[in-house]
Amino acid sequence: MERSLSRRPRVAVIGAGVIGLPIAVMLTQNRFKPHVTLLAAEFSPNITSDRAGAMMRLPEHVASIADPRVNGWFKETYQYFTQLYASSMAAKLDLSLVTHYSIYSERVQDPCQKDLMFGFREIGTEEKKILNISQENYAICYSTFTLPVSPYLMWQMEQFKANGGTVIQRKLNSLKEIDGEYDVVVNCTGLSSKELVGDKELYPVRGQAMLLKAPWVKHLIISGTEGHYTYIIPRKDGALIGGTLQVDNWSTEVDSSDHAGISERCFKYVPSLVHAEVLDEWVGLRPARKQVRLEIEDLSSNTAIVHNYGHGGKGLAFSIGCAKESVMLTEKYLGEKGFYMKSMI
Template sequence: MTIDTDDVWVIGGGVIGLTSAVALAEDGHRVRVLSRDAAGGTTSAVAGGLCWPYRIHPYARAVRWSVRSFHVLAELARNPEGTGVRMVTGTMAEAPAARPEAADDDLTAWYDAVPGLRPARADELPEGCASGWRARTPLVDMPTHLRYLERRLTAAGGIVERRTVTSTGQADGVAAVVVNCSGLGARELVPDPDVHPVQGQLVIVENPGVEEWFVAAAPGASDTTYALPQPYGLVLGGTAREGDWSREPDPAVAEAIVARCARHYPELARARVLAHKVGLRPARPEVRLTAERLSGGTWWVHNYGHGGAGATVAWGCADEVVRLVREVRGAA
């Protein structure tokens, strides 16, 4: 393997890492993505893919990143088969954070970016929901989208390599800049003890005809309810369990997820189960998106801790990564 000090390493092959790598390569940098797992084996591949800020702080910055990503994803939705992105109408039910009149100035930009956001009529709400908000947002088929990002990166001259980086010192003298998109791996790599998992379990069932997305997720709740229609099936969720490291689906939890969703869509009680999935969201009190020069002399741009909003903020964060890499390379 030939690497020289003009290379920008991006550590992590999930949606945050691949999007950052695409943005950097298309900005003219020579980019190499180093990932322990293939894209299909990352947490991003398990994600439901709804574009909506969720479990991410600070919220004001997350909204700005989300607005940028919204516009990029909406453009990609012109080619859903190739990019995995579709614009889909749905309902955010009984979620206090989805009330425009209660929002402060930091949230206004997000609501302005969502086409047709409005209160749901009673006949638009699933059974058991008293209120909600209607919106048309990007819904991302994550496995297809990750493959799209890899193709786009390759077309821009980037390289994806299966390789585990276990210490910051491995980059010393062999990379101009390292962009750290290692997600939960940053806990050991940096190390950063503030990074922790928020476990999410979901069930994929044969879609009985649900065409719109539906979410009921109170802030901070460990159990959520959502149904996201994807080309490969209807994604039912879910959980958001702080500090839970288990990647094994729990049959009792899966049964409860289906039961919660079936209260809103009774036909789901009889839907054939296609798969069970568990992902560990890389949470942090605040997203870390900063640059620092480590003792070995290499500049590191950290971009991790996005919780449950990786696909939602990826393009907005990638813009900041490009800006920071330009700055540190100019200072080197």
């Protein structure tokens, strides 16, 4: 027999980064009309998400991993930003559609971006010369989106509050501290899930980056050649350059030798950057895991946990696809617990 609970369900999203915030917003618009609480130790601009590039990109090594959900998460997110770009919000968010050059040491057979991204093409000899790309390297080009993350998080937070969501600043030492207070807890705590839920598979991948005063740079370059990860991302107020991919390195201090290496590699592609003033410089720790953990764990009869963390360097790029799946898991659980109001069926 179908049950029907008269009270509204209570859902808490733990974490206010690019992963948690869109889920919190979507839940406030959900047909279950849950009470939604966003609980986080820290908010923008003091979290890892603020350190991201951030670009919408699906690299081959990610597209080909075992988890078949990855391509779908990326497609959903790319589609979301495509719609956002076509709206008046693009101006508020500084959301740009830019030409993106990806450079590889070796030819990539059937690049995964071919059918996913607008304007895909391979780069020929003449264009390589102009872009200071070695003729030995393989390069492709397509259009993609980039935006500074902090204004985007601020906008998501505005929506969440306007929709009636509750915000609490609190650091949890264990999810058990809130067991029974909510029907569903959505865990979006990124790298902190290593301690919070004891996930031994999580590890940091340290990234150092800097913002240069170089507003003339209009295209995006990513290079994975010679064992280095190098990028130049255009911003309204300059060019963001990086980076490093240092596995298991927990240091959040800016390192002078990383600074020198990033500068040298980026100046090779865009020599005019050599005169650009450094406006800011920072380090962020990507929450890496062999596979993103996105699943529901029914720990007790009172509270179910939806885990959504471990997105490494692809948190923004997967965010909307992962948010939709998290909301779907939450809805399914609430439905099974009898929260369907008769009028909603």
